[in-house]
Amino acid sequence: MEAPLPEAALSRKRFSLYEQVMSNPAQLLWLMTILLVAGMIIIPTAYLAYEAMFSGESISLAPAINALTTSRARESIVNTVIYVVGVTLISLCVGVPLAFLVERTDISPLAKAAVRLTVLVSVITPPFLLTMAYVTLLGPNAGFINVALRKLLGLRGFRGPFNVYSLPGVLLLGSPRSIAMTYLMAAAAFERLPPELEEVAAITGASRARVLRTVTLPLIRNAIFGAALVSVSTALAAYGSPHMLGYSILTLRIREAMVRGNFPEAASISVVLTLVSLVVLLLYRRSISKGSFATVTGRGYRPGLFTTGRAKYILGFAAILYGLLAAVLPIGTLLLVSFFRTMGYGFTAGNWTVANYLYVFRDRFAINAFRNSILLSMGAATISVLLTIVIGYITVRQRTRTSSMIDYISVIPLGISGTALAVALIMTFTNQPFRNLQLYGTLTILLVCYVIRFYPVALRPVQTSMMQISSDLEEAGRSAGATWGGVTRTITFPLVKSGLTAGWILVYLQSLTELSASIILRHIGTDTISTAIMDVWDGGGGYQAACAMAILSMLMVAVIMGIGVVVLGKSFMKVVGSGGC
Amino acid sequence: MRKRIFTVVLSFALVILASFSAIASELVVYSNWPRDYMDQLKAFFEEKYPDVEMTYLRAAGAELATIFNREMAQGISTADYIFSDFDYMVGYIENGYIEPYVPEGMQYMSPGFYDPEGYWFAIDNGPYVIVYNTRFVSPEEAPKTWADLLDPKWKDAIGIVDPRTAAGVQTPIRLWTYYLEERIGEPFGWNFIAEMAKLNPRLASGHRGLMDLVASGEVLIGSEMPISQTIAAINRGEPIGIVWPAEGNAAVPNTAGIVKNARNIENAKKLHELLASTEGQEFLMSNWGTVPARYDVDWVTPDGKRISDIDIISIAIPEEVRQETIQRFTELMD
Numbered sequence: 066m067e068a069p070l071p072e073a074a075l076s077r078k079r080f081s082l083y084e085q086v087m088s089n090p091a092q093l094l095w096l097m098t099i100l101l102v103a104g105m106i107i108i109p110t111a112y113l114a115y116e117a118m119f120s121g122e123s124i125s126l127a128p129a130i131n132a133l134t135t136s137r138a139r140e141s142i143v144n145t146v147i148y149v150v151g152v153t154l155i156s157l158c159v160g161v162p163l164a165f166l167v168e169r170t171d172i173s174p175l176a177k178a179a180v181r182l183t184v185l186v187s188v189i190t191p192p193f194l195l196t197m198a199y200v201t202l203l204g205p206n207a208g209f210i211n212v213a214l215r216k217l218l219g220l221r222g223f224r225g226p227f228n229v230y231s232l233p234g235v236l237l238l239g240s241p242r243s244i245a246m247t248y249l250m251a252a253a254a255f256e257r258l259p260p261e262l263e264e265v266a267a268i269t270g271a272s273r274a275r276v277l278r279t280v281t282l283p284l285i286r287n288a289i290f291g292a293a294l295v296s297v298s299t300a301l302a303a304y305g306s307p308h309m310l311g312y313s314i315l316t317l318r319i320r321e322a323m324v325r326g327n328f329p330e331a332a333s334i335s336v337v338l339t340l341v342s343l344v345v346l347l348l349y350r351r352s353i354s355k356g357s358f359a360t361v362t363g364r365g366y367r368p369g370l371f372t373t374g375r376a377k378y379i380l381g382f383a384a385i386l387y388g389l390l391a392a393v394l395p396i397g398t399l400l401l402v403s404f405f406r407t408m409g410y411g412f413t414a415g416n417w418t419v420a421n422y423l424y425v426f427r428d429r430f431a432i433n434a435f436r437n438s439i440l441l442s443m444g445a446a447t448i449s450v451l452l453t454i455v456i457g458y459i460t461v462r463q464r465t466r467t468s469s470m471i472d473y474i475s476v477i478p479l480g481i482s483g484t485a486l487a488v489a490l491i492m493t494f495t496n497q498p499f500r501n502l503q504l505y506g507t508l509t510i511l512l513v514c515y516v517i518r519f520y521p522v523a524l525r526p527v528q529t530s531m532m533q534i535s536s537d538l539e540e541a542g543r544s545a546g547a548t549w550g551g552v553t554r555t556i557t558f559p560l561v562k563s564g565l566t567a568g569w570i571l572v573y574l575q576s577l578t579e580l581s582a583s584i585i586l587r588h589i590g591t592d593t594i595s596t597a598i599m600d601v602w603d604g605g606g607g608y609q610a611a612c613a614m615a616i617l618s619m620l621m622v623a624v625i626m627g628i629g630v631v632v633l634g635k636s637f638m639k640v641v642g643s644g645g646c
Numbered sequence: 647m648r649k650r651i652f653t654v655v656l657s658f659a660l661v662i663l664a665s666f667s668a669i670a671s672e673l674v675v676y677s678n679w680p681r682d683y684m685d686q687l688k689a690f691f692e693e694k695y696p697d698v699e700m701t702y703l704r705a706a707g708a709e710l711a712t713i714f715n716r717e718m719a720q721g722i723s724t725a726d727y728i729f730s731d732f733d734y735m736v737g738y739i740e741n742g743y744i745e746p747y748v749p750e751g752m753q754y755m756s757p758g759f760y761d762p763e764g765y766w767f768a769i770d771n772g773p774y775v776i777v778y779n780t781r782f783v784s785p786e787e788a789p790k791t792w793a794d795l796l797d798p799k800w801k802d803a804i805g806i807v808d809p810r811t812a813a814g815v816q817t818p819i820r821l822w823t824y825y826l827e828e829r830i831g832e833p834f835g836w837n838f839i840a841e842m843a844k845l846n847p848r849l850a851s852g853h854r855g856l857m858d859l860v861a862s863g864e865v866l867i868g869s870e871m872p873i874s875q876t877i878a879a880i881n882r883g884e885p886i887g888i889v890w891p892a893e894g895n896a897a898v899p900n901t902a903g904i905v906k907n908a909r910n911i912e913n914a915k916k917l918h919e920l921l922a923s924t925e926g927q928e929f930l931m932s933n934w935g936t937v938p939a940r941y942d943v944d945w946v947t948p949d950g951k952r953i954s955d956i957d958i959i960s961i962a963i964p965e966e967v968r969q970e971t972i973q974r975f976t977e978l979m980d
Binding site for chain 1: 674681682685701702703704706708709711712715716720722724779781782802803810811848849851852854855858861862863864865866882883884885972976977980
């Protein structure tokens with residue numbers, strides 16, 4: 066048995082711990098950050114689970130099971146499965162061939178540029194804005210395209226031939242962002258393919274098609290699998306587009322339950338949705354951490370291009386068509402409608418006005434929404450980048466079991482849909498002890514939400530830039546007598562600056578157009594651009610004014626994107642495509 | 647140096663103090679009315695009371711009721727004044743969330759337009775009508791009765807508000823499924839909704855949204871629309887026609903009341919008084935298209951109807967019926 070330590074030794078021991086922390090304040094900072102990140106994720110999730118399982122007297126799974134087994138809930142589950150599978154398949158069927166066309170074939174540079182630009186537009190444009198445009202174009206009765214086609218083809222009746230309020234409409238309008246993400250992941254894989262393998266296959270007499278089937282596609286299989294998982298995750302969290310088209314998926318059920326005041330049901334569905342998303346996220350992380358991209362590594366020169374012969378023109382046209390349908394047509398429609406006097410008189414003379422823009426510039430609600438979004442986005446981006454500096458440092462520089470765990474925990478928010486997170490935050494900040502913070506109904510609750518949702522998006526570029534710095538540089542700095550702060554300021558920060566800038570811009574862009582959480586958390590004076598557009602579109606001021614607001618928000622996004630490209634060059638597009646995964 | 651710092655700090659403190667004293671007192675309104683209507687009211691009220699800043703939370707009726715009930719139960723509400731459908735107002739009064747207050751103009755209000763104990767008065771008791779897009783539907787083709795809505799020619803061309811998001815639509819649904827079934831019988835009752843579901847109606851989340859769909863021609867017939875929204879749309883220049891169904895028009899008071907223990911209760915009383923005054927009633931009638939509660943304010947629709955010309959059927963909807971309506975409507979429509 067050990068003898069107890071004397072009092073003097075104990076006090077000395079406590080002092081040495083204090084001394085240790087004070088001698089390296091970074092450790093204290095790390096500890097606080099880890100606790101903060103863990104708290105931001107664990108506390109709201111715990112409140113959510115408690116609301117889902119507490120039946121008033123005891124804790125059990127019964128309330129959650131009851132909420133999920135009603136006929137309406139079952140229908141939403143089936144719809145969600147259809148939506149997720151449909152969107153993922155469309156994304157793979159469009160995104161991968163597009164990436165192949167651009168990266169590995171000889172189609173015209175114009176077509177390639179059109180695809181690249183459209184992908185960028187799709188990544189940063191919220192799906193609900195595209196849906197707004199397509200409702201105007203393909204609304205079954207008064208949709209511009211439908212009316213024109215009925216006249217052109219001499220069709221009778223007042224309906225069709227297209228109907229955006231249909232399953233194909235819902236799936237196609239849910240896909241643009243997923244297609245873009247799939248494209249970016251597949252394009253990166255195509256670009257990094259080692260050309261030797263294809264060349265060897267070609268030398269042995271294999272046709273181009275066979276090389277593609279037996280060498281190229283198997284090599285990018287893991288990238289396709291990763292892209293599919295990202296699409297699944299994105300589709301599970303979708304809200305705006307299905308909401309506008311009235312397609313009841315689980316995220317809509319959550320909001321509907323909140324509107325009806327059925328909080329246990331909202332919490333139950335949120336928990337289930339979160340668990341499923343986390344499994345998908347875990348699979349994705351495992352797929353990229355297994356070294357499955359081992360063959361897709363550094364290379365000395367670009368792989369050769371497949372010649373497409375006469376098909377070049379058809380394929381080029383297909384690529385440009387994608388650009389037209391996914392970007393030019395919807396954005397052009399929003400732009401035109403934003404100048405309509407009334408919806409009822411469409412493209413008629415005398416129905417044009419700039420009043421909708423004047424309305425936005427004069428309307429206090431709209432101005433406030435723009436101001437809120439800018440403030441929230443800047444705040445969320447800055448806090449997120451500060452968090453990711455610490456998390457990035459721990460996960461990149463300290464290769465321990467704890468740092469791996471932190472790496473996993475820190476990306477968990479990517480698996481929580483905005484709707485579920487908003488419900489969790491309402492549960493947290495309207496119950497004790499957090500109710501005392503009085504965050505409910507304020508901009509701060511939205512800021513907390515954005516930081517939790519989007520700081521993982523900034524993590525990837527920050528981690529990547531940190532990986533590129535050799536620790537020798539910092540050690541040399543310390544050997545020369547520089548303090549921790551001095552090394553960070555003069556060596557580390559300048560080298561990771563581009564990663565931090567990219568992370569900041571990514572979070573800013575995502576926050577600026579966030580809808581699914583904001584629409585639940587908004588309160589007096591805390592509307593954001595997205596909730597204001599939805600409110601105006603949904604009857605709070607008119608469809609044309611909503612289009613004007615949409616165009617202005619897109620301009621803001623474009624300006625920030627432009628800054629990103631100017632500051633970071635071409636690499637910025639790849640960073641945008643990484644999406645924090 | 648110290649003196650300079652002291653001067654700077656003092657000036658800063660004075661500036662802050664002055665800015666605080668310049669902040670107007672507040673009035674927080676919870677409203678189920680469209681946002682552009684609320685902006686008009688805000689301007690009207692602040693012109694009368696420049697020292698009071700009015701802010702508002704706008705949401706569709708059902709959502710607003712959930713938010714208000716939850717906040718009041720947890721003691722975290724900031725609401726001073728609330729606009730609400732009558733049946734929700736009854737619930738709020740039962741829960742003790744409303745402060746009784748009798749405004750001066752109440753003696754001029756028609757019976758049924760106010761609560762004698764002063765808990766509420768009606769901002770609007772407007773009837774629901776059928777609306778149609780005049781660019782695509784002629785007055786001859788338009789439905790003449792509620793029963794005409796079930797004509798197969800309106801398949802894919804009719805719209806209705808979803809009771810899961812908006813409370814007002816409960817009024818016409820209750821008219822079709824209960825009052826007209828009692829009065830007339832077939833085709834009314836829940837079978838009416840089942841038949842309407844076969845026409846594949848477009849569901850809108852609120853009446854303003856439904857009006858936009860009709861105005862754009864995406865939906866040709868709005869199966870139910872408060873007359874206030876209809877008049878406002880016609881005044882905006884939208885191509886909208888009105889049908890006064892022969893079976894009678896449903897109406898439920900849309901009420902206003904002062905929130906119990908409101909932080910700015912005096913300002914809430916100012917708004918209550920203003921809305922009950924002749925000037926307030928005229929403002930509501932001309933800007934919101936509402937049917938005034940006061941009998942000394944004359945009301946005429948764009949097609950020349952006066953309130954005495956309309957067969958108004960007053961509707962009451964108990965809370966359990968509201969829940970049942972949502973459930974049955976959902977089952978039939980989905």
